[in-house]
Amino acid sequence: MPRYRIDLEYDGRPFHGWQRQKNALTVQEIIENALEKIVQMRVQTFVCGRTDAGVHALQQVVHFDLEKELTPFRLCEALNYHVKPYPISILCSAIVDSNFNARFDAIQRQYRYIISTRYAPPTYRKGLIWHIKYPLNIQKMQEAAHYLLGQHDFTTFRAIQCQAKSPIRTIDFINIQQCEDEVHIHIGARSFLHHQVRSITGTLVHVGRGQWSAERVKFALFAKDRKECGAVAPSDGLYLEKVFY
Amino acid sequence: MPRYRIDLEYDGRPFHGWQRQKNALTVQEIIENALEKIVQMRVQTFVCGRTDAGVHALQQVVHFDLEKELTPFRLCEALNYHVKPYPISILCSAIVDSNFNARFDAIQRQYRYIISTRYAPPTYRKGLIWHIKYPLNIQKMQEAAHYLLGQHDFTTFRAIQCQAKSPIRTIDFINIQQCEDEVHIHIGARSFLHHQVRSITGTLVHVGRGQWSAERVKFALFAKDRKECGAVAPSDGLYLEKVFY
Numbered sequence: 277m278p279r280y281r282i283d284l285e286y287d288g289r290p291f292h293g294w295q296r297q298k299n300a301l302t303v304q305e306i307i308e309n310a311l312e313k314i315v316q317m318r319v320q321t322f323v324c325g326r327t328d329a330g331v332h333a334l335q336q337v338v339h340f341d342l343e344k345e346l347t348p349f350r351l352c353e354a355l356n357y358h359v360k361p362y363p364i365s366i367l368c369s370a371i372v373d374s375n376f377n378a379r380f381d382a383i384q385r386q387y388r389y390i391i392s393t394r395y396a397p398p399t400y401r402k403g404l405i406w407h408i409k410y411p412l413n414i415q416k417m418q419e420a421a422h423y424l425l426g427q428h429d430f431t432t433f434r435a436i437q438c439q440a441k442s443p444i445r446t447i448d449f450i451n452i453q454q455c456e457d458e459v460h461i462h463i464g465a466r467s468f469l470h471h472q473v474r475s476i477t478g479t480l481v482h483v484g485r486g487q488w489s490a491e492r493v494k495f496a497l498f499a500k501d502r503k504e505c506g507a508v509a510p511s512d513g514l515y516l517e518k519v520f521y
Numbered sequence: 522m523p524r525y526r527i528d529l530e531y532d533g534r535p536f537h538g539w540q541r542q543k544n545a546l547t548v549q550e551i552i553e554n555a556l557e558k559i560v561q562m563r564v565q566t567f568v569c570g571r572t573d574a575g576v577h578a579l580q581q582v583v584h585f586d587l588e589k590e591l592t593p594f595r596l597c598e599a600l601n602y603h604v605k606p607y608p609i610s611i612l613c614s615a616i617v618d619s620n621f622n623a624r625f626d627a628i629q630r631q632y633r634y635i636i637s638t639r640y641a642p643p644t645y646r647k648g649l650i651w652h653i654k655y656p657l658n659i660q661k662m663q664e665a666a667h668y669l670l671g672q673h674d675f676t677t678f679r680a681i682q683c684q685a686k687s688p689i690r691t692i693d694f695i696n697i698q699q700c701e702d703e704v705h706i707h708i709g710a711r712s713f714l715h716h717q718v719r720s721i722t723g724t725l726v727h728v729g730r731g732q733w734s735a736e737r738v739k740f741a742l743f744a745k746d747r748k749e750c751g752a753v754a755p756s757d758g759l760y761l762e763k764v765f766y
Contacts, residue, residue, distance in 0.1 A: 286645075332645060356641065356642055363647060364644060365641045365643065368641075396597075396611060397605075397610045399609060399610045400530075400532035400608060404645055
């Protein structure tokens with residue numbers, strides 16, 4: 277029974293996230309339905325990052341086993357055919373070691389959060405960015421982000437409903453860049469807590485707008501108290517960008 | 522009666538172009554309806570570039586006269602309020618000289634055509650790029666583009682239904698760049714013929730894919746014959762990017 281890995285991209289706007297739900301459209305359901313059409317039986321998929329409703333993926337990684345062996349190229353073509361007309365694209369596919377696990381083997385996940393700071397409303401980027409209308413002080417944000425690097429208890433920056441056993445995570449890097457009228461927050465870690473990137477982003481924006489000092493982020497982190505989180509950024513601007521194994 | 526200039530951005534996907542039509546949604550209709558709501562009377566608008574159905578604008582320029590004087594900021598805010606929920610955004614507005622003409626005073630229009638050359642289908646860029654799946658030889662395309670620079674009779678590269686009196690135009694520059702898995706064709710001229718950018722793009726893609734030699738573009742141009750045009754690229758990847766006065 278060969279194990280397959282597929283890498284996919286999707287526009288999160290029409291979906292209630294990755295994970296299958298009873299009464300809502302999800303990416304997992306579309307992928308598993310497409311697989312069922314191809315191999316004529318139910319296939320269970322395992323994902324690298326269970327993105328939330330509205331969150332996008334530039335590289336999402338999924339693994340599953342098929343009873344029938346298909347060439348990766350044919351699988352890719354067949355999947356892209358069957359996921360139409362949804363904004364999901366299978367970028368590549370491979371037969372991998374039967375121990376490969378898309379979720380547990382990832383050694384780094386990178387997310388990108390895109391904020392538009394221009395005054396005018398978005399048009400073709402609507403739902404693909406967080407539009408905040410005001411300029412941000414990138415230097416202050418980077419200074420605040422520095423406190424979050426390395427291993428910490430991120431209780432302040434995770435959702436109340438987060439199911440992870442431990443609130444401890446290690447952030448490898450946070451790079452903040454002004455790209456014309458957008459601010460990009462690029463962040464990497466082996467794994468993230470539920471709403472961690474959006475909680476960090478929302479809080480850093482408080483600093484960028486001058487409502488918080490950079491130091492306050494340090495106190496918020498050390499408080500280990502969800503109530504000390506600045507804000508949770510909306511899903512619109514969040515992209516799972518890259519996964520390393 | 523003050524004359525106003527507004528600069529706007531729009532996502533062309535839902536529109537049948539700029540120009541008002543009887544049974545189709547157009548940007549002009551939405552802008553003029555919004556103006557009517559603001560000043561309580563019909564206002565006629567004049568545009569820099571009458572974009573076709575599905576063509577996008579990053580900077581479209583429009584002028585019109587209002588009987589009532591409004592501050593440019595208030596006009597901008599009111600227009601953005603009234604064009605909702607359409608993907609149109611008024612970027613800025615100004616009171617200009619009463620002789621200013623958005624169409625005739627433009628000294629350079631710049632268009633950008635975006636082609637995606639990756640194999641996988643597009644997701645969040647669907648309708649915003651031309652997906653051609655194959656790599657392009659940029660150097661050959663640039664070589665072919667060179668023949669089109671300067672003043673020429675562009676009969677080969679204009680739509681049969683083009684209403685311009687003369688087929689002669691002067692192309693200031695054509696820059697072709699590979700940007701990751703996209704090819705950007707950036708082209709500037711005082712004015713363009715109907716379908717000129719899309720006809721040039723479609724033809725250059727023939728060269729980029731190796732179906733045409735670069736020299737054949739020269740012969741096509743000199744033929745002054747619409748039948749010699751390589752192909753017309755779809756509207757999806759075309760953006761009116763910048764206008765200079």
